[in-house]
Amino acid sequence: METKNTNLHTMETLGHHLKAKFPEISAITAGTDFTWFIINTNGDINSAPFVKALNKYLEPYIAEHGNPKEEYEFTVKRANELIDILHFNNPEAAHLITLDLFGKTQNLRVQDVMGATGDYTLFNEDFETIGYLSAGVSPPTNSDGSLVNRDDMDNFNDEVYVDFSNQSIWQISPDELKPYLNEILGKVMENINSNANSLEVNVDDPVDLAFWAEQFELSESDLRKAVLAAGKSIDNITTYLQK
Numbered sequence: 001m002e003t004k005n006t007n008l009h010t011m012e013t014l015g016h017h018l019k020a021k022f023p024e025i026s027a028i029t030a031g032t033d034f035t036w037f038i039i040n041t042n043g044d045i046n047s048a049p050f051v052k053a054l055n056k057y058l059e060p061y062i063a064e065h066g067n068p069k070e071e072y073e074f075t076v077k078r079a080n081e082l083i084d085i086l087h088f089n090n091p092e093a094a095h096l097i098t099l100d101l102f103g104k105t106q107n108l109r110v111q112d113v114m115g116a117t118g119d120y121t122l123f124n125e126d127f128e129t130i131g132y133l134s135a136g137v138s139p140p141t142n143s144d145g146s147l148v149n150r151d152d153m154d155n156f157n158d159e160v161y162v163d164f165s166n167q168s169i170w171q172i173s174p175d176e177l178k179p180y181l182n183e184i185l186g187k188v189m190e191n192i193n194s195n196a197n198s199l200e201v202n203v204d205d206p207v208d209l210a211f212w213a214e215q216f217e218l219s220e221s222d223l224r225k226a227v228l229a230a231g232k233s234i235d236n237i238t239t240y241l242q243k
Contacts (some may be wrong), residue, residue, distance in 0.1 A: 009065050011035075011072075021057060024050055036073040043079035051076055051084045052127040062088045084127065085113050091195050097187035101180060110188055118162050122177075122184075131177045133184070135162040135169050164188045199234040203227055216241065 009017065011034040019025050024045045029038040041050060054076065062072055071090040076083050087093035094111035101108075109123040110133065120133040163169065164185050172181045202208040203224055213223045216237070223237075230240035 009061070011062075011066055014061065014065075017061075018054075018057075022050070022054065035070055036075070038075045038077065040077045040080060045078060047076075047078055047083045048126055048128040051086070055086055055127065058086065058088065082113065084123075085111070095188045095191040097184065097191055099180065099183055099187055102176075108184075110184070132173050134171045134173075136171070164192065200232040201227055201234065201237065202232070 014034070015028040015030055015037065018028060018039065022041075024041045025039055026042055027040040029040075031037070039054070041047075054074070058074065066072060066088070068089060071093075072088040073090075073093075074086040074088075076086065085093075094109050096107065096109055098105065098107050100106075107125040108130075109125075110120050111123065112118070112120050118135040120135075121129055122131040122133065124130050167182060167185055170181060170185060172178055172184070177184075201212045201223065209220050209223065212234070213220045216223060216226075218226065218241075226237050226240055230236040
């Protein structure tokens with residue numbers, strides 16, 4: 001009898017493997033496309049070590065069994081209370097920075113855990129929360145200073161897009177982190193610029209080509225011409241089109 005070769009390690013079976021690996025997990029909910037997961041844990045866990053171990057397990061699993069072009073999101077809760085969100089294949093979801101903090105070189109993750117709120121959590125490499133960044137962002141206004149009518153805004157969805165280059169809008173806590181505010185904001189800006197420079201148009205991928213054509217409000221043919229003239233870099237194409 002011919003034996004069917006079945007891959008038991010897929011994104012569809014990931015939930016089963018996680019529950020077998022981590023007894024702290026009480027429930028897992030997965031999206032229909034298995035790109036997002038909600039992981040609920042027991043209320044008595046030590047959250048940072050658990051999230052660190054979870055991330056260590058997920059990184060190679062997704063690299064081997066996931067789609068490298070797909071973004072994956074894992075919301076981690078403790079007794080239904082949000083404690084962290086892990087992202088994979090999405091460099092814009094969090095800002096990874098390195099700086100000398102309290103006399104020690106540390107790798108930090110600066111992330112708006114709730115998503116586009118303007119409030120950021122600072123995690124160290126052990127997934128411990130060490131502080132918070134908050135941007136005092138004003139609501140959108142018209143040129144005359146009046147508030148913008150949300151019904152008149154395209155795709156308005158209450159998201160906050162903050163300016164890390166403007167130190168005046170930022171507050172940081174605890175107080176011990178205040179001397180590092182400028183450096184943290186500067187490192188985040190470097191991360192943002194690096195991510196922007198790394199974006200490219202793949203003209204051989206119909207989905208990617210169609211996406212960027214829509215973003216630039218060009219036909220696919222005109223976008224191909226822009227790529228020939230300026231290269232694949234989104235940053236270079238933007239500069240070229242602004243001439």
